[in-house]
Amino acid sequence: ANFTTNGGGSIAARGASNQVEFQRQLDKIVANLRGLDADVYGLMEVQNNGFETATDGTAFNGKSAIQTLVDALNAAATAAGDTADYAYVHQANTGSDAITVAVIYRSSKVTPVGTAATPDTSVYDAFVGTTYGNRVPVAQTFASNQDGEKFTVVVNHLKSKGSGTALQGTDAGDGQGSSTIARERAVEQLKAWLQTHPTGDADSDVLLVGDFNAYSGEKAVSDLTSDGYEKVSHGYSYSFDGLWGSLDHMFASQELANSGQIAGVYKWGINAEEPVVLDYNTDFGKPADSYAGDPYRSSDHNPIVIGLNLGTPPVQPPVEQ
Numbered sequence: 001a002n003f004t005t006n007g008g009g010s011i012a013a014r015g016a017s018n019q020v021e022f023q024r025q026l027d028k029i030v031a032n033l034r035g036l037d038a039d040v041y042g043l044m045e046v047q048n049n050g051f052e053t054a055t056d057g058t059a060f061n062g063k064s065a066i067q068t069l070v071d072a073l074n075a076a077a078t079a080a081g082d083t084a085d086y087a088y089v090h091q092a093n094t095g096s097d098a099i100t101v102a103v104i105y106r107s108s109k110v111t112p113v114g115t116a117a118t119p120d121t122s123v124y125d126a127f128v129g130t131t132y133g134n135r136v137p138v139a140q141t142f143a144s145n146q147d148g149e150k151f152t153v154v155v156n157h158l159k160s161k162g163s164g165t166a167l168q169g170t171d172a173g174d175g176q177g178s179s180t181i182a183r184e185r186a187v188e189q190l191k192a193w194l195q196t197h198p199t200g201d202a203d204s205d206v207l208l209v210g211d212f213n214a215y216s217g218e219k220a221v222s223d224l225t226s227d228g229y230e231k232v233s234h235g236y237s238y239s240f241d242g243l244w245g246s247l248d249h250m251f252a253s254q255e256l257a258n259s260g261q262i263a264g265v266y267k268w269g270i271n272a273e274e275p276v277v278l279d280y281n282t283d284f285g286k287p288a289d290s291y292a293g294d295p296y297r298s299s300d301h302n303p304i305v306i307g308l309n310l311g312t313p314p315v316q317p318p319v320e321q
Contacts, residue, residue: 003047004059004068014098015047016280019060024291025280028298030072032270034080035295036305039109040142042155042209044301048100051090066102073104083108093118095136097129101155101210103140113141113150117198124193126186133159133168133179134186137210141199149310150203151256154194156210158183158220176218183213183220191227204255205310211301215245230257235267237302244272248301263307271299 003015004022016022033041047065049056054064061068066088074084085108092115094100103116117139121128127136135157143150161177164170169181194206208229214220216231225231229251237248250265277290278297 004049004054004061004063004065014045017283021280021282022060024282024293025298026069026072027293028280028295029069030076031293032295032298032303033073033104034076035270036268036303038305039106040153041104042153043102043104044155044157044211045099046102048094048096048098051088066104070104085109089116089138089140091116091118091136091138093121093136095121095127095129097135099135099157101135101138101157103138103153103155105140105142108145110142110144113143114200116140117200119189119193119198124189126182126189131167132182132185134182137190137193139194139199141201141203144310147311149205150201151205151207151308151310152199152201152203154190154206154208156186156190156208156212158186158211158213160213176214179213180219183218184223187212187220187223191224191229204253205259205261205308206253206256207306208251209249209304211248213247215247216249221249224251228254230254232257232262232306233265233267233304237267237272237304238300239272248304250304250306261309261312263309265304265306267302267304269302270295271297272302 016025049059050064052064052067054062063071070086070088073086077084077086085106086104087107089103089105089112105112118136119127121136126132127134129135137154137156139152139154141150141152159168159179159182161179164178164182167181168179171178172180212220221231231249232252233250235246236244237246252262256262274297276297277286280291
């Protein structure tokens with residue numbers, strides 16, 4: 001979780017405990033994102049404290065978490081002689097949870113088309129944090145600066161398995177954990193919302209990304225893959241109590257998945273496989289030399305990167321004579 005408040009505030013801090021930890025964490029997150037070298041990023045667990053100015057008024061630098069992160073990315077780009085072109089989108093509804101999803105992009109590579117869209121939670125109630133507990137998704141259409149080809153990215157973070165009310169779904173002992181009702185409701189409403197083309201653009205190239213808190217064999221995933229989307233990511237992204245699986249996925253619209261425009265999908269194994277001794281925390285008597293400002297153990301989930309060759313027809317193999 002990326003937070004600019006340490007240990008308090010009206011939205012309780014879940015990130016660093018102090019200033020030293022904050023800088024250590026920020027350096028690792030920047031190394032992670034810079035290492036991915038993406039044009040568009042979908043982020044989980046960013047502190048929900050506004051945009052340019054921190055809305056809870058307790059941030060140590062007066063800035064929100066997302067602004068602080070983008071500033072750090074641009075500073076790192078400048079230091080490396082790279083283009084300082086990182087920016088973020090502003091979504092109208094970030095929900096009431098302490099954390100939110102976010103979208104960062106490189107303005108020299110892509111241009112937002114219209115504004116970021118979020119569902120009307122009075123209609124799509126699966127994303128009301130106080131009831132079903134799923135975070136509000138955000139959708140943004142982008143156009144490639146190279147050729148104008150468009151695609152839409154939808155960032156999601158569904159309710160976790162760790163707890164669930166009767167409304168959200170208690171653990172049925174079937175391996176799916178708690179809050180299955182909440183996640184399945186979110187998927188159904190997500191599909192319905194996207195059918196309305198909420199960004200105002202009807203381009204069929206759509207990617208759903210994020211932490212769906214559901215493994216590949218769960219109903220929340222099969223509800224997506226049986227109705228218009230294909231899971232294009234594979235492999236493990238998370239380890240819990242010695243058990244491995246993936247809660248993090250990328251789903252492509254059938255049109256995108258079948259178009260030949262997906263060059264590849266890769267889960268970068270920098271986090272889940274690594275020991276916690278490498279992370280940013282300074283507690284528990286860790287050796288001083290265990291920390292480095294590199295991407296390893298910058299989070300507990302592995303990031304996923306996808307390559308798109310937009311507008312490029314699939315390469316046909318030569319016909320043998």
